[in-house]
Amino acid sequence: MKTILVTGGTGYIGSHTVVSLIENNYEVIIVDNLSNSKLEVLNRIEKITGKKPVFYQISVQNKDEMRQIFEKYHIDAIIHFAGLKSVKESVEKPDLYFSNNVGSSKVLLELMDEYNVKNLVFSSSATVYGVPKRVPLYEDDPIGGCTNPYGQTKVDIEILLNEYYKTHKDSNIAILRYFNPIGAHSSGLIGEDPQGVPNNLMPYITQVAVGRLPYLNINGNDYKTVDGTGVRDYIHVVDLASGHLSALKKLEEKPGLVIYNLGTGKGTSVLELVHAFEKANKIKIPYVIAPRRPGDVDENYANCDKAWKEMGWKAKLDIVDACRDSWRWQSKNPNGYDK
Numbered sequence: 001m002k003t004i005l006v007t008g009g010t011g012y013i014g015s016h017t018v019v020s021l022i023e024n025n026y027e028v029i030i031v032d033n034l035s036n037s038k039l040e041v042l043n044r045i046e047k048i049t050g051k052k053p054v055f056y057q058i059s060v061q062n063k064d065e066m067r068q069i070f071e072k073y074h075i076d077a078i079i080h081f082a083g084l085k086s087v088k089e090s091v092e093k094p095d096l097y098f099s100n101n102v103g104s105s106k107v108l109l110e111l112m113d114e115y116n117v118k119n120l121v122f123s124s125s126a127t128v129y130g131v132p133k134r135v136p137l138y139e140d141d142p143i144g145g146c147t148n149p150y151g152q153t154k155v156d157i158e159i160l161l162n163e164y165y166k167t168h169k170d171s172n173i174a175i176l177r178y179f180n181p182i183g184a185h186s187s188g189l190i191g192e193d194p195q196g197v198p199n200n201l202m203p204y205i206t207q208v209a210v211g212r213l214p215y216l217n218i219n220g221n222d223y224k225t226v227d228g229t230g231v232r233d234y235i236h237v238v239d240l241a242s243g244h245l246s247a248l249k250k251l252e253e254k255p256g257l258v259i260y261n262l263g264t265g266k267g268t269s270v271l272e273l274v275h276a277f278e279k280a281n282k283i284k285i286p287y288v289i290a291p292r293r294p295g296d297v298d299e300n301y302a303n304c305d306k307a308w309k310e311m312g313w314k315a316k317l318d319i320v321d322a323c324r325d326s327w328r329w330q331s332k333n334p335n336g337y338d339k
Contacts, residue, residue: 003027003073004248007060007108009053010037010082012192013123013181016241017079019190024245028053029073031060032082036195038337039128044189060104063111070115077119077251079244080108083153086199087127087295090150101153109164118170119251121244124158124177126233126263126300127151135267136303139177139259147295153238158300165257172254173246179233179263179302181240182273183322191329192237193336201270202234202277202322206330209283216285218270220292225299229270233301235262236317236325246313254312263302264315273319280323 004021008014009030015037021028022045026277030042030053046052058065060082069075084090090097105122112120129137130145146152161173182202184191197213200206206215221228243262268276274285274330307313 001025001027002076003029004076005029005031005069005073005075006081006235007031007078007104008123010039010041011081011220012036013237013240014081015041015045015190016185017244018236019185020044020241020245022049022051022053025075029069029075030055030067031069033057033059037086038193040337041190042242046191048187050183055070058144059101061107063107066107070111070117071261075115075117077121077248078108078112078117078331079121079123079248080105081123083123085150087148087150088199088293090148090153091294094149097153098156102156105157105160109160112171113168119172119248120161121174121176121247122157122161124175125151125154126177126179126261126302128155128158128177129300131297132300135299136265136301137261138303139261147297153321162257169256172251173257174251175257175259176243176247177259177261178240178243179261179300180236181237182234182319183236183238183317183325185238186325186328188328188332191326191333193333201273202326202332203330205274205277205285206326207208208285209277209281209327210330210334212334214286216274216287217290218287219290219296221289222292223298225269227269227271230296231267231269231299234268234273234319234322235263235265235315236322239315243313244308246307246311250311258310260307260311261302261304262307262313263304265302265304267275267299268319273323276319277323277327280320281327283327303304
């Protein structure tokens with residue numbers, strides 16, 4: 001049985017991936033400092049899978065504490081989610097984002113080198129493409145020119161991984177650039193639980209639906225898109241979780257460094273998603289048009305053929321599934337993980 005270290009494993013995407021890992025008979029060790037997640041997630045993972053993962057409340061930046069985990073366990077692979085992820089906050093606190101996101105990745109690579117861990121799956125982002133010259137985006141499109149520091153930290157980490165691979169040719173690294181995760185586990189036990197007013201669209205919609213917020217702010221309706229609102233590639237978080245398992249299996253083939261887009265290959269506008277939610281759940285979502293957010297682009301969606309050809313992975317769920325599952329999570333947990 002393989003042992004997987006999951007950094008940021010109590011977060012939104014991390015927790016869904018941990019469920020998939022346990023269901024596929026991996027041993028899981030979670031490291032998370034709980035800066036943007038809750039301890040209750042571990043109980044929910046146990047309810048779904050019947051097994052509670054090993055958990056350490058540690059910042060990945062703390063090398064001495066992280067070293068103790070590498071000493072204690074034989075780690076077969078690492079899935080690295082841990083990092084700050086608010087575009088808005090990154091514009092306000094760029095230094096924090098670079099020191100945390102890039103700093104923690106450096107610590108991981110140093111420990112991989114020290115303890116001879118060969119396999120890493122890195123949670124990157126479509127923001128690395130900056131302002132798209134064209135859509136859909138392909139893996140060999142240039143990266144950089146990011147419109148916010150969050151995206152730039154992902155670029156910097158990708159550069160770091162490329163440099164690491166040059167001097168560690170026996171390592172296997174999968175960089176997963178994913179688009180906009182939405183949805184929740186079909187049980188309604190785990191889902192997205194942001195702190196404060198959500199930065200992401202779906203939890204904003206569900207919090208309006210459940211009465212926590214009075215209306216949805218749609219940031220800008222003058223983009224060059226089908227209805228003036230921003231177009232994104234919304235992928236169900238359960239599909240995203242399965243993408244990480246596919247990447248782990250790919251690493252067993254010793255492919256070296258590989259990069260995959262994980263998305264649906266289809267763009268959906270903000271208003272289209274709002275209307276899909278209303279239709280799926282028979283709930284009206286009041287909204288107002290607010291100013292554009294700095295750093296937002298007109299449209300951003302993926303070509304995901306490479307993931308299918310090389311890993312046999314593609315998204316199976318659609319935005320209607322995601323709307324239903326998001327609402328099941330929020331309606332069962334109106335205050336998120338806070339009971």
